[in-house]
Amino acid sequence: MTQPPPPPPPHQPPQGGGFGPPQDQPPQQQPPQQQPPQQPGPGFGAPQTPAQPPAHPPQAPQGMPPAAPPPQPGFGHPQSPPPGYGYPGQQPNPYTQPQNQPQNPYGQPPGYGYPQPGMHPHPHPTGPNGGGRKSNTTLAVIVAAVVVIALVVGGVWYSQSGDAGGKEDTATSSGGTGGGDDDGTGGGGSVPAGTEKVPADASSNVLFQVPSPKVEDDTTVVVSGSWLTDKAYVKSGVAEIVGYDPDKGTELWTIPLPGPVCQASKHVTDNLTAVAFEPAMPTKAKPSNGCTQIAALDLDAGKKLWTKTAEVGGQPIRFDNITVSGGTVAAGGSSGGAAFDLETGKPLWLPKANEDCRDSGYAGGEKLVAVRRCGTYDSPQLHIQTIDPQSGKVNSEYKLAEGVDYASVVSTQPLVVAAEVGESKDAVGITDVFSIDNATGKLRIRISVPGDQFEARCSGVTRIESCTGVVVGNDRLYVETKEHAGGGEYGRTNEIVAFDLATGKQTGQRADAGDRYTITPLRMDGGNIIAYKRPPYDKGGQIVSIDGGTFKETKLLENPSVKTVRDVETRMSPQYAEILYAQGHLYMSSVYASELGNPDDKRYLVIAFGTNG
Structure with missing residues (x-):
């Protein structure tokens, strides 16, 4: 445990070896790493808005390889920012857009994995006062153009209207005929506090x-797993679990554990949870000993309750995932799954050898859901x-359609599953x-999230x-949009938008990150969304609560803007770090420990923040 290092003296190279954000004084412009292909410009008379730099430079996650360069906009996309991914708001005036803006002042490529999406314009068919006098021919041309553009927009930004349940070319379902657990309100009811x-x-x-x-x-060693109770913040280390x-x-x-933790449940029941770990430490000769051991942990007492293994065909199962639902620990892998009583370790069910179908994994929480794999590889x-x-x-x-190789469970109640149908683009x-x-097991709706x-x-x-x-709550799906150009001179930003899980349509709700911030939903708090705002290079990150009804944002925490603190925080990318927030406390932790990279680059397993009020 250490306190944040003091700011470096003037003219001293900063820590981070290139991983940190831009310095308080931007460096000289660097030549681009890769020249993108020349894109065709927008139509005649449209402003030539240059590409915007990212709100923060790409942060290489600890222990992760660098990302490939992001794709560029497709042919014919105007180089101007989208108005919020289908949110019906005020459209930008093409004649008041700033021109001749400077290019990226930091010489950085766009953020990790972020393409530069174009915008399909939404011109207004009437004049600024709601409709001036125009000839019938002119008006007909304008209306026809609007219809064509609306169709294009419908195919790109509004393609998430959803498919009704029961499309047999996509999937089939089996089960009872009851109405299920849902009230049919489609998220339109009252929002719990x-x-x-x-x-x-x-x-x-x-x-x-x-x-x-x-x-x-x-x-590189996996150190995934972090939990928060009333008594302790608990984090996996290398071959150990530590309470702070x-x-x-x-x-x-x-x-202490004999080997590193390879999987950890994110769910906790009565301060009990479970992890899967290796039976011995890896070596260069044997970099993995297999994730074959399961243990239940008491996070308040700091005790390991029991350790178990499972076999199929006389061989120990290597577990790829582990979860907790109520009083059950369930773990799955390519050889099948097994379940144990959380308190006693008593086996509840074990896989059978030579099955045509095997449980490849489980999701826990309010319900226990299995992803069962059948057929050939x-x-x-x-x-x-x-189950x-x-x-x-x-x-x-x-049953998902044949050819869908893998699926993830976003929520078990209501049941929401994400999958790759065909080939994904950028996701x-x-x-x-x-x-x-x-x-009933019946499909309510299918939503496209390109x-x-x-x-x-x-x-x-x-x-x-x-x-x-x-994240899922209020019978709605809350999704983070791609980063795109914002309203400031160099700003980039994104939003969280909502889909109705009954209809598949966007609700019109949108939470804006703000210029030069990007926003990521973390979890639900009753009917509210708890979200993290990743900061620009000269600010600290924020935790906000978004009202599930009004979508009004309330700031719960804002981190210091001191550079030495920012350097640590901005390495904890929401895509590659564990972020926990509760009652004015924010904990950000790595999921990998590695000696790769600059040996002088000081790295942290955990950084914790607390509010002053």
Whole structure:
């Protein structure tokens, strides 16, 4: 545990080895890393708005390889910012757009994974006063043009209208005929209150920092897993679980393990959770010993309750994911899944050898959902099953179309599943989201979330519930949009938009990040969305609460803008870090420990913030 390092003296190179944000004084313009192909300009008379620099430079996540250069806008896309991804608001006036803006002053490429989406204009068919006198011919031409543009817009920005349930060319479903768990309101009912208190002073200070653990040269070790209880902030280290005082950061207890944690449940029941870990430490000769061990943890007492393994065909199962639902621990992998009682470790069900179908993973929380893989490796079919946590009995089932290789569970109640149908564009394993009735297994609606418009990401290949940039609440899907040009001179920004899980249509709600910030939904707080605003290079990050009804944003926390603190915070990218917030406390932690990169680059496992009010 250390405190933030002091600011470097003048003219001293900053820490970070190139990973940190731009300096307070921008460096000289650097030649671009890759010259994009020349794009055709917009139509005659449209402003030639140059591309905008990112709100913050790309941050290489700790232990992760650098990203490929982002794709450029497609042919014919005007180089001007979209007005909020389908949100019906005021459209920009093409004759008042600033021209001759300077190019990227920092010589940085766009942010990680962010393309530069173009905008399809929405011209108004009438004059500024609601309709001047025009000839019939002129008016007909304008109306026809608007209809054509509206159709184009409908195919690009408004393609998320959703498919009604039961399209047999997409998927089939089986189950009862009841109405399910949903009230049919489509998210239009009253929004439950949240529990997060608004502080008198949202400005924060650094509570503590934990240095990144030492590992062997040229190795990367998984340190995923972080939890927060009333008594402790708990974080996985290298072959250990450590409990820290939530305010001071002093170590309260340590649970040693024989090998590193490879999977961790994000769900907690009565301060109990579970992890999967290796039976021994990796070496250069044997970089992995298999994720074969499962343990239940008491996060308040700092105790390991039990350790279990499972076998199929006489071989230990290597688990790819683990979750908790109620009093059950469920873990799955390519050889099948197993479940244990959370308190005692008693086996509840185990996989059978030579099955044509195997549980590849589980999602927990309010319900227990299995992603079951059937068929051949080259032509699988995925079954999404809501199961009884104690017996493993299937209560309902929905079958995705053949050829969908992997799926992730965004929410188990209501049941929302993300999958890649065909080939995704820019997203990680997502093209579509399926809203499914838990009780009947029938498809409610299918929503398109193309990767060139939305930043939702899932690692459905192995981790069943590892989606970022998307949360579910109020029978709605809240999705982070792609970063795009903002309203400032150099600003870039994004939004969170909402889809109705009953109709698949956008609700018209939109939460703006603000110029030079990007916003990511973290979780629900009753009917409100808790979101993190990733800051520009000269600001601190923010936590906001977004009212689920009005979408009004309330600031709950704002971090210091001191550069040495920003350098640590901006490395904790929401896509590659664990971010927990509760009652004025923000904890950001890495999921990898590595010696790769600059040896002088100081890295941290955890940074914790607390509000002053």
